[in-house]
Amino acid sequence: xxxxxxxxxxxxxxxxxERLQKLEDALIFLEKQPNDQSRLEEFLREAHTLKGDSRMxxxxxxxxxxxxxxxxxxxxxxxxxxITPDLCDRLYGGLDAVRKLVHEAVTGESAGVVVFQVLxxxxxxxxxxxxNSNGNGSDSSASPVPSEEDLLFAxxxxxxxxxxxxxxxxxxxxxxxxxxxxxxxxxxxxxxxLTTTNQPTDSSNIDxxxxxxxxxxxxxxxxxxxxxxxxxIGQRMLDIExxxxxxxxxxxxxxxxxxxxxxxxxxxxxxxxxxxxxLHYRAKQRLEQLGTLIxxxxxxxxEDTTQLDTLANDLQSGIQTLRLLPxxxxxxxxxxxVRDLAKQQGKQINLVIEGGDIKADKRILEEMKDPxxxxxxxxxxxxxxxxxxxxxxxxSPTATLRLRGxxxxxxxxxxxxxxxxxxxxxxxxxTALRRGICQEEELAKMTAHQIQSLxxxxxxxxxxxxxxxxxxGVGLDVVRANxxxxxxxxxxxxxxxxxxxxxxxxxxxxxxxxxLITEVQQSTYGxxxxxxxxxxxxxxxxxFSIEGSQTITVDGQPVSVVWLADLxxxxxxxxxxxxxxxxxxxxxxxILLKMGNExxxxxxxxxxxxxxxxxxxxxxxxxxxxxxxxxxxLGDGQVxxxxxxxxxxxxxxxxxxxxxxxxxxxxxxxxxxxxxEDSIIIRTQMKxxxxxxxxxxxxxxxxxxxxxxxxxxxxxxxxxxxxMPNLSGLDLTAKIRQYREYNELPVILVTTLASEEDKRRGxxxxxxxxxxxxDFDQKILIETLRRLI
Numbered sequence: 001x002x003x004x005x006x007x008x009x010x011x012x013x014x015x016x017x018e019r020l021q022k023l024e025d026a027l028i029f030l031e032k033q034p035n036d037q038s039r040l041e042e043f044l045r046e047a048h049t050l051k052g053d054s055r056m057x058x059x060x061x062x063x064x065x066x067x068x069x070x071x072x073x074x075x076x077x078x079x080x081x082x083i084t085p086d087l088c089d090r091l092y093g094g095l096d097a098v099r100k101l102v103h104e105a106v107t108g109e110s111a112g113v114v115v116f117q118v119l120x121x122x123x124x125x126x127x128x129x130x131x132n133s134n135g136n137g138s139d140s141s142a143s144p145v146p147s148e149e150d151l152l153f154a155x156x157x158x159x160x161x162x163x164x165x166x167x168x169x170x171x172x173x174x175x176x177x178x179x180x181x182x183x184x185x186x187x188x189x190x191x192x193x194l195t196t197t198n199q200p201t202d203s204s205n206i207d208x209x210x211x212x213x214x215x216x217x218x219x220x221x222x223x224x225x226x227x228x229x230x231x232x233i234g235q236r237m238l239d240i241e242x243x244x245x246x247x248x249x250x251x252x253x254x255x256x257x258x259x260x261x262x263x264x265x266x267x268x269x270x271x272x273x274x275x276x277x278x279l280h281y282r283a284k285q286r287l288e289q290l291g292t293l294i295x296x297x298x299x300x301x302x303e304d305t306t307q308l309d310t311l312a313n314d315l316q317s318g319i320q321t322l323r324l325l326p327x328x329x330x331x332x333x334x335x336x337x338v339r340d341l342a343k344q345q346g347k348q349i350n351l352v353i354e355g356g357d358i359k360a361d362k363r364i365l366e367e368m369k370d371p372x373x374x375x376x377x378x379x380x381x382x383x384x385x386x387x388x389x390x391x392x393x394x395x396s397p398t399a400t401l402r403l404r405g406x407x408x409x410x411x412x413x414x415x416x417x418x419x420x421x422x423x424x425x426x427x428x429x430x431t432a433l434r435r436g437i438c439q440e441e442e443l444a445k446m447t448a449h450q451i452q453s454l455x456x457x458x459x460x461x462x463x464x465x466x467x468x469x470x471x472x473g474v475g476l477d478v479v480r481a482n483x484x485x486x487x488x489x490x491x492x493x494x495x496x497x498x499x500x501x502x503x504x505x506x507x508x509x510x511x512x513x514x515x516l517i518t519e520v521q522q523s524t525y526g527x528x529x530x531x532x533x534x535x536x537x538x539x540x541x542x543x544f545s546i547e548g549s550q551t552i553t554v555d556g557q558p559v560s561v562v563w564l565a566d567l568x569x570x571x572x573x574x575x576x577x578x579x580x581x582x583x584x585x586x587x588x589x590x591i592l593l594k595m596g597n598e599x600x601x602x603x604x605x606x607x608x609x610x611x612x613x614x615x616x617x618x619x620x621x622x623x624x625x626x627x628x629x630x631x632x633x634l635g636d637g638q639v640x641x642x643x644x645x646x647x648x649x650x651x652x653x654x655x656x657x658x659x660x661x662x663x664x665x666x667x668x669x670x671x672x673x674x675x676x677e678d679s680i681i682i683r684t685q686m687k688x689x690x691x692x693x694x695x696x697x698x699x700x701x702x703x704x705x706x707x708x709x710x711x712x713x714x715x716x717x718x719x720x721x722x723x724m725p726n727l728s729g730l731d732l733t734a735k736i737r738q739y740r741e742y743n744e745l746p747v748i749l750v751t752t753l754a755s756e757e758d759k760r761r762g763x764x765x766x767x768x769x770x771x772x773x774x775d776f777d778q779k780i781l782i783e784t785l786r787r788l789i
Contacts, residue, residue, distance in 0.1 A: 001105055002105060002108040003059070008057055012105065017102070019046050019049065020099055020102070022042070023050070027088060028339065037077075040073060040076065041077075044074065047066050047069055047073075059101065059102075061113070061115045062101045062102060062105070064115065065094050065097060065098050065115065066098060069091055069095075085343075090124065091122070092340070093118065093121055094118060094121070097115070097118040215322060219315070219318050222318060225307075226311050229304060229308050236297065236300060236304065242293055243293050243294065246293065249286070253282060323361050324362070325362050326356055327355060327365070328357065329365055330368065331356050331403060331405070332356075334351065338351045339351075346386060347380065348387050348397055349398065349401050351401050351403065352400060352402045353404075354402070354403070354406075355404050355405030358406060358407050360412045360508070361508070364510070367486055368483075368504070368506070370482065371478075371482045371504075372403070374478075375416050375476075376401070376416060378476075379401055379418045379420065382421075383499070384399040384418055385399070385420055399418065400419050401418050402415070402417040404416075404417070410507065411508055413505055413506075415501060416501070416502045417502075422496045423496075423500060425448060425452070428451055429443050431460065432457070432460065435460060437457045438454065445653075449491075453491070456476050456492075458477040460477060483504055486510065487507040487513060487530070488507060489645075490503070491503045491597075493597075513615045513632075513642065514529045515632075516528075516532055516591065517609040517610065517640065518604040518607055520565050520568070520605050525564065525568075525604075526611075526632065526640050526641070527642075528643075529610065532592070533592045533599065535607055538552055538561070538588050554601075557599075559599045559600065560652070562600070563602075564602045564603065564604050567652065589604050589605070589607045590602065590604075595649055600652060615630045615631075616631050626650075627647040627651055628641055628642070628647075629643060670696045671716040672696045672715045673698070674698050674718045674719070674720075675698070675700070676724070676732065677719075677724075678724045678725060686719070693785075698715070703720070703726055703731060704726040705726075707727060710742075716789050717747070717785060717789055718732075718736065718746070719750060719781075719785075720733070720749055721749075722758075723752075730749075730765045731765075733747050734766060736766065746785075748768060748781070748785070749767045750772075751771075751772065752772065753772070
């Protein structure tokens, strides 16, 4: 039956799914609380309304099935029957059939529902030999073939596990005889397959949104104010035309009196003085008039711009608010699925849903339904034990599966927690090694949290078969990809024998991205603010080494730091001199990133700005580029690459970023020294010593040559003898101190003059250090240079 009337069909398409969801919610509640009369009345009320709507539009099959479901619960209300699991199963089957028939009525596509069999099932009749009383034609008795996760649970050397060649991901779970049976057909109405495409499944699309009339009234009011502002901006054009008219009059007047200027230059006055005076007077008046017009234009343009900015923000906020829907719109589809899968696997699961009233953009609800479905199915299939296993472990036979939504200042959080087995780190390591995701030396450096996160790696979970519960041919890497597409992040934490927790963070604003603009090697890069814990300035003295990693201390905890240029593997650029580099990086901007429990300090050249930008994703012609989330065009027309914080953490783990900046190493390795020494033997020895210590050396043979070379170049320090021809070391030092730009330049005197008076004269001349050759120790010289530079 297809509804021909377009308007009535659209209305039926909009309201009927809501009614069916209310019926299912009420039935789930009644199964747990069968004596709740208010929920029973709610079910009957919704069923009666759905029956009346369907009768009016001629959808007779829906009317028939709904009437029978209504009769079943009327008998309960009158005390002639009680709510049992068997009755609930029959009612769920009826709801599933009604959903298909509603879809047929609004699309014209055949539902394939045998109404007679569904009706018979609702009435409690015996099913036929094919088990098709629910009208969907599926074989519900078949058990699934093991998926890769099933084999990852296996503890025994099963021949099937050997064929699949896989390890355990979770804690040990014994195989059951059912794992050797054939694959079952997936027939659950909410078991949509999670795909690798960028579009959500059709069943996840939200085509209509109900909004309050006052929200529309607010948008209409803002649209009216926007129109008024448009007229005000149009008035500014008249102000500009007035300025142009004044300019044209002024230009004509100036041209008309040009001849008077010429005659005065030739000595002919003939009243020209009066003309010039009149021109000067009019010019003065026009100048005042121009100033008044420009001041008015500036003031009104500022007011209009402010008003337009306010209206644009309010309008954008209002439109975004219209797209907000409660998380319960998505969460409400899961209780039925959890109930059915738990019953199918013989497990007892209590699903607890929290934060359903939190509102999120409808795109989040559309695109997060399948990832959450995948996580929940994995938890039921693999994470949660059977009641017998739980009792042996001292746990309650009923497992708790918690789905929680919450909101922070700039993000939506979703958590999925279970109290099952938890992840098995050793088996994750073996799987990662077998699939070539990591090498042994990389695993040895990883924390437990980083090892657990490997389950999101592409290729970590591949299958050759499809199971009914969770073996659907895709892995958690697709879940991670869906989350990242929503500008979010996903983390996992697990305790063996205690359970597993998935935490998802999603941005509340999908239209724009708030980023911190940084500069690295004269190029701009954006970092999403959602991943930035703080920004600070650190000095080189604050950076120390732990196990080969450069580290700073933040809130008493060590945090690894790395140059962003090294993470991005940019070519090294060395400043002209070490003095320049030392000046520019005396305090280094550091951005502290936080992903879950991990923190990382990113060193950059400069922090420029914070902006809301429209993120342009990577071209579909390109394969995913590591470390890059997308790009945007800044206000000055410059292209800015936006970085992927999760990839930055991974790049550091894989060693793409050097812990010590290449630039810093190059700078520290080549400070420039000026050596002034008249003895060729000492010059040769000092040259070997200083160049061997990593200094770039320039040599002068006396004080005068030394001073000239100093003026011609840039140096980080001067090492000089005292007794030299032309200009002594003391005189050279005093001459250097006469120039303001050399006030901070280190000067070290190395001489045979060792008396206290000689040392006093060196200090008076301005030397920073005075070393004697008699007891000369090269380590002291090197240490002095490192301390002063």
